[in-house]
Amino acid sequence: MNGYKTDNHDRKLDAEQYNAPLAELESGSTKRTWSQTLSVLISGVALFSDGYNIQITGYTNTVMAKLYPKALTTTMKARLSNSILIGDIFGMLLFGLCADRLGRRWGIVGCTFFLVLGVTLATAAHGTTPTGMLWMIVVARGVAGLGAGGEYAVCTTSAVEAANETAGLRRRRGFMVASATNVAIISGFVGSAIVFLIVLAAFHGKPHEAVWRICFGIGIVLPLSIFFFRMQMIDSTLYQKHGIAKKPFPYKLAFKRYWKPLFGCSFAWFLYDTVIYPFNLLAPTLAAGFDSNATLLQSNGWGALINSFALPGCIFGSLLIDRLGPRQTYAFGTIMVAIFGFTIGGAMEPLNTGGTGTFAAFVVLFGLFQSFLSVGPGNCNFIVSSESFPTPIRGHFLGLAAAIGKAGAAVGTQVFPLIQARYPTTIKGHQAMFFVGSGICVLCAIVVMTLIPNRRAQLEDEDVEFRQYLEANGWDTSDMGSTKVPIPINQDGEEK
Template identity: 25%
Template sequence: MRDTPGPTTGDRFETDVPARLDRLPWSGFHWRVVVALGITWVLDGLEVTLVGSLAGAIHQSPSLALTSTQIGLTASAYLIGAVAGALGFGYLADRIGRRRLFFITLIVYMLSSVATGFAWDFWSFALFRALTGAGIGGEYAAVNSAIQELIPARYRGTTDLCVNGTFWGGAAIGAVVALVVLDPAIIDPEIGWRGAFVVGGALSLVVLLLRRHLPESPRWLMLHGKPEEAGRIVGEIERDVAASSGPLPPPSYGNVVLHKRGAASLGDIWATMFGTHRDRAVLGLVLMSCQAFFYNAVFFTYALVLTKFYGIPAHHIGWFMLPFALGNLAGPLLLGRFFDTIGRKPMITGTYALSGLLMAGTGLAFAAGWLTAWEQTAAWTVIFFFASAAASAAYLTVGESFPLEMRAMAIALFYAIGTAVGGVVGPTLFGWLIESGDRSHIMWGYLAAAALMLVAAATEWRLGFAAEGRSLEDVSAPLSAERPAGR
């Protein structure tokens, strides 16, 4: 095993860091990465599900008494915060490193979540939700980029989908917690919904401790002119893996030749996204926007549909949220490996298309009044089994589409645009449609969401690319592989 980079000449250097990372067998180190970084998704799922499950209690809260439209607006506030956080923290993650951002974004999330439990009116609740979203938006950029850079290429698709899918493990926990905190026989619902936010935020302290033992991404160090430090970290990882797995296999490809050039400028990002990789930019935008509208429109108003049209009491919503969450969790866990075996393009196309077709059928059945509350829940559970894998694959696609120097910013930018276009509009629109009390109006919202997923499926079939089993540097050559202008 070699702990040092290849030869260096002037601003040019050679490194074997990518090949050494990609050759590693799955090990305890990779499990630590997945747990320490992916557990944030569990906490996010816990909190977001609580908001959905607690919508009825917050609507009836004597201190807040939010209307259906205001609840939709607070969901939009959360997503607006996520957009701002993704852009700001994503920009920083490509400049100051993944590891520093892990801690900053998690602290923002933790403090804001706790503060939500002490909100006193609509505006304070919306503000704290926006700040919570900012922390989570930053997490999406830094964590997704780090996971892709640390996980071997042959496991990258499976791991990325499963990590993003664990959001729904937290959602399942949130559904169970909601059953407890909203049961008047156990606790006053006014205290229960507030305590749920406080406890959920406080759990982030455990994540902070887990992340203390994770290194900076060697690929980030490599691309920022620190090949020696990157090689040292990879050497430590190799020794850790070899101690448990035995002798390591030889690298399957050679060294990468790079030039020192620093972080990508906004001009570099613009030229790459809308010049060199224009098709990939269009693909990422369509996948992210369509799944964001599809998901957020349904999920953030889930409880309102059940209470308003099926007469389900607020403290029983958790029973209906639980199977929905488990279906979302099962999708990436069971389908994830096929994105590395069958391939990205057929799997992404198929999951988007199935989600859209099933949603169209369910929307028509809802408008006709053919479904009971449990049948509606079963239909949504099946739909989002496929939609969850599709949504996770959107993040995977964006991360793989662009050079390493701008990975976090690319994820942040497309998450922000997709969320702004599809996510912010969705909850507010559906909140307004639900308040109208007319099933046919809501049906048109469901059909619009279904149509967007079909558009996304067609776009993937036309513009999708094969990234399974390939190194990140092969899928999209680093900007540093080119000699900087003027040299």
């Protein structure tokens, strides 16, 4: 018979139900409305601004290097690149906690505030000396990073839970979440390149202070433009049923049960960001290495073209997730990156010295290298790091995994230039970078396949098991959730 079972009744769980393959998602209506689909996309699309504000630094640094050659030392350039990453780390941790304790909706307010404040301060930065002005930009971008990093936890938890609301959305959960997260971020990367090239071209390809100020200022537009729509959203059904707002929070039990997937998701994200960020930031430099006479506009244009390969990659990868599974798509992407990376590293010298034709080959190979970084880890980090944990701790653990990943970005942007500098020629240094990056990708694939669990057909399956685990260990679950929604059962008396 059909009916409902309360939280206090004994639960009979069928283990096979929770490990159903993607093709065996629960039966029922698969209808989804445009409003539901739009809700998923709006939940995560603000990550576009994170991608834009991080990547724009790589382009504006080339202008600042011409304007302030003495002030913009190698150390200061690294500070400009890493300040927003460091802010990201603190934002991910802070707003990951807030998303679970205060609700997904309230995290949006804090993220938008810090992001807009930081970008505004960076755009208006001044100082009595160029060095003082650059320090103000460093601090301001750190503030912006606090908001941008918080978006990772808030946007992803909101998007993945919104994509679990109906059977129709669940069948396309991987595609929907990837579209709202990594596709949005990569679109921000590409958008930053387009904006920078347009602004630079408006100044006839010449370095000018207005170039970087305009590029920074545009980063304010998107988070403000969708803020009203995001504030109209309510917390997901899963959070209303299973969220934990009371104190104390069961941290010890949560880490005891989920330490392995947490370590796997965090380490994999760390390895990915160690590779992706330095190669994104160095793309204009790598392209310029093939033509020492390239203008500022040309070198940045080639770098933008190379980075733009990531966008079709993440779109293609989003179509694979619901067919192969997130973990399998992740590993496939990293192995393909390693193959292209080893190929580029081995052929770097003939690619560099063979003229225009081989330069085009380098652009294509490097573009595919960037593309498969998005096909696999770029798309799947968000999904595996949210689907691996139950709703009450999803923001905490997703934020922690993302923060550790961003630490990898900071490490990569520091270490890869040092690797390049250890070699006597630019070609040898670039070869070493690709070899090291490819080796890291192989290690990442091993971590994913050994430490990250397969996806669940329904997110609530893990919520139910976590609730039972807490009860078995003496933790009171009676006031979990802001609303008491009865749990449906099937004809055999088992929870759906």
